[in-house]
Structures are given as C-alpha cells and as structure tokens.
Amino acid sequence: MPALIFDCDGVLADTEQYGHLPAFNRTFAEFGVPVQWSVDEYADRVKIGGGKERMRSILTPALIAELSLDDDTSTDATILAWHKRKTEIYKGLVESGVMPARPGIARIVKEAYDAGWTLAVASTSAEPAVRAVLTHAVGEDLASHFAVFAGDVVPAKKPAPDIYLLALKELGVPADDAIVVEDSGNGLRAAVAAGLATVVTVSGFTREEDFTGAALVVSALGDPDGEPVEVLADPHGVGVDGAVTLATLQALLPTSSTGTSPAPSTGTETP
Template identity: 45%
Template sequence: MGIDALIFDVDGTLADTEEAHRVAFNLAFDRYGLGWSWSRTEYRGLLDVTGGKERITSYIQSLPIAPTDRRRLLELVPHLHREKTRFYSSMVNDGGIVLRDGVARLLEESLHAGRRLAIASTTSAVNVDALLQSTLGARGLEMFSVIACGDQVKQKKPAPDIYQLALRTLGLTADRAVAFEDSSNGLRSAVAAGLWTVITPTFWTEGSDFTSAGLVLPRLGDPEKPLSDEPGRQLQRSAWLSFDELCALARPAAPLDSVQALYRGIA
C-alpha cells in the first residue's frame, strides 16, 4: 500500500491530554459553583462520549434532578465548555503536556519522505492549535496540511465524518492514507472511513475492543525508548514504528458491509 498521508487523532494519540482535560473540566465546574468533581475512574467512563460539550450534556442528563434544574444546567453547557477550554489552553501553554514517545520522530520521518500530515480530532480548533504550538514550536501548525476538528462536521466519532472530511480536503481516497488513534470510538470512525489504523492506547482507553485495527502498539517507540519484545513480535525492522515499516505493514482497510456497520453502531 502506498501511503501519501498520515492522519492523526489528537487527544490521547499525539499526547496523553486526558488528565489535563479532566482537571480543566473540574476547574470550570468549581468556577460555576456546581460542586461536581470528576474522578479519574468516572472520567474514564465519560470518555465513551466524544466531544467536550457532549460529555457535559451526557453527564447532566444522567443526574437525578428536576426537569427545571436540568434545563438550567443544559443552558450552561456552552459557558462551561468555554471556561474549561480556557483552563486547558492555559495548562498547555505553560508546557504541562508533552507529545507521546515516537510521535515527533514519526512526524519528521513522514515529512522527510515527502508525505503529508493531517489532524482528525473531535476536540476544538483552539485546543489543537495550543497543543501543536506548545509541543512542536512555531512550525507546529505548518507541519499539517489539513486540520479537521469536531465543530466542522455534523456527527462526531464514532461516525466517520471527521476522517471523511480530512480525506476530502487532502484530495485522497482512504487507501492512500493511514490513521492513528488511541480509542475504540476513534478506531470505529477511522475504519468506517476505510482507513487502515494504528492504535496506541493509554490508561484511559486500554482494554477496549481494538480488533479492527491494523496494528496495536503500546506506543510508537523511539531509539531512546524502544518497545519491549520488539522487533520480532509485531515489528520486524526495529523496536519502534518507523515510517518505512509503517509502509511495509499497512494494508487497505476492508470495507464494512451494511450488516457489519449496523452491528458496530456506525450505520
């Protein structure tokens, strides 16, 4: 399979951002005097809902409260999310988040090989901009030919909309790109768009169903931080996923028929 572009999710994939998001949500809740505090365990479950505003809405809908109180809280959702984004951006700008092992290396290898990079994320554009500039410097945004964010599509992951948007903007068919994800919702989204997908789970997503992934690794790895049991287990050339080996491993994703799509909750 010839690869013309690599398409990356952001939260959990480029960087393990979820703890910062959780803290930012709780700070926003405190600012509004709501008395809510999402624990790590609780937040891990809430990640089944993609998108920050959608996550708050889902939480409010689950609360045993009167309809009038629920309506009042639902009206607060855009304000809560805006405040949460402000807290999160501040943490990112202060250097509180770093890229996961191997990410910067693989980005550079891919660009050096003449391939394009893209983002397909359910997070907001301001969060993506802050993370890329904080972790990759002034050229962070320039490295990516396409940055597709959640507010640009009608349906968020696990629907394929965001990956379809990235592919359309790149001018590519799915067999010419690969996706990188960390979650089952992200994997379902990428596979539904026809993309061969690499999964690198985190604490927040480990143990999920990744059977439709093309490759599952604990992280991308680096020469300075090689993957244990590699090469020889899933990789053959080195103890980290290089661009050359990615090209050798990648295969076009098998398209889902209508029955499979319905079963996986995509149709």
C-alpha cells in the same frame, strides 16, 4: 504522496487525565456546578465523543432544576459557556508543559514531513485546544504544515466516520493512501468505517478496549533511543523493532507495494 492523520487526545500527548479532566473539574467548580469527576468516573466519560457532549451528560433532571436551566435554549447557552471556559483552562495547561508529547510523535512527524507526506489531525476536541496540543507536541514549524479538522466541523462525532471522511475529502487523498494513528475504540471505529488503515497507540484510559480491525496495536510509537514499544497486536506481521517507523506505516498502507495489509473492512462495527 500518502497522508498521515493523527487523532489528538491520547495520541499526540497524554491529555485526558492531565489536561481535560482537571480542566473539566475546574470549570465545574468555577460555575458552581456540584460535579467533580474522579479518574475512574472520567474513564467512562471519555467514551463520549466531544467535550460539550461530555458536559451535557451530567445534566440529570435534578441538576437541571438546581441550575435553573428552564429550556433547551438556556441549556445550550450554558453548555457553550462552560465549554469556552474549559477550553481556556485546558490551553493554559497545555502551554504550561504538564503534558509532554507521547514517545515517537515528533520523530515520526519529522520523518513524514521530510518524505513529503501530507499531515493532518482529525479530532472531536475544540480546534483551539487541538492546535495548542499539536504545537506543543511537534513545534511551531512542523505544526504549520498540518491540516486540522476538529470540533464541530461535522455533525456526528466519533465513532461516526464523518471527521475522517471530511479530512479525506479536503485533503484530496483516497482512503487507500492514508493511515491514521488513534488511541481509542471509538476513534478506531471511526477510522475503519471511513476505510482507513489504523495504528492504535493505547493510552491509560483505553488499553483494555476492543481494537479489532486495527492494522497494528502498540503501546506507543516509541523512539529508537527510548523504551522499546510493546506490540499488542500485529495482525499483518509487519514487525516492530523497538519503535514504529515511517517504513512500518508505509507497509501498512493498502496501496504499498511492500505492504501485507489489505484494505480494512468497513462491514463491521457500524457507528
């Protein structure tokens, strides 16, 4: 059966602005780090794959001296401590319900599960944070049927394809029989480089990014009784009538007998 693989942040829920950003800022404040990212500043940091990597990006020579980070060992230990606390804060925000699931997530997961599809999440975020978002978005029962690939399980994070290549290997699914839902240019490049057809559901931080190579670009997956989704790019002409359905995804699979989508090219945008 086909596999449906989701990114987490910005796909399952609008986590970046309402979860990760305040969690980073609260962590910096608790540790006495003189950094507080604005929404505009964080929009640039989002382009860096991985929370620890985003934290490390603040370490100018002056800040390193101010924080008395004498060597690589002390810097690494400090980043790990920051990130552990940030994950705790973030999980609390998820569990408080401040980040509802994006439209259509619970519906399409239920449709895919009922049809026997393999379900997975592939994310550069820490695994505890990913599992918290997943459970909040689809419920404990459906979440229990997901394989989760997250955090530091691969050496290179998105836009490198490593996390998706690992997911395909562990799931035992060929790339032509899997489809990804992403929200960012980095995520799209990672999925396409792994040979995967990719649907992009844009988020507030990513709407203006380059999504060349996506099989479909929409404002959200949507729900039939909700606001109709906006189709931003439909290069294969599958058509979306109000909401993206499992039939839409099936049509985008390269192995689909009814699909119009060829296998995505991996010859561009080398990570």
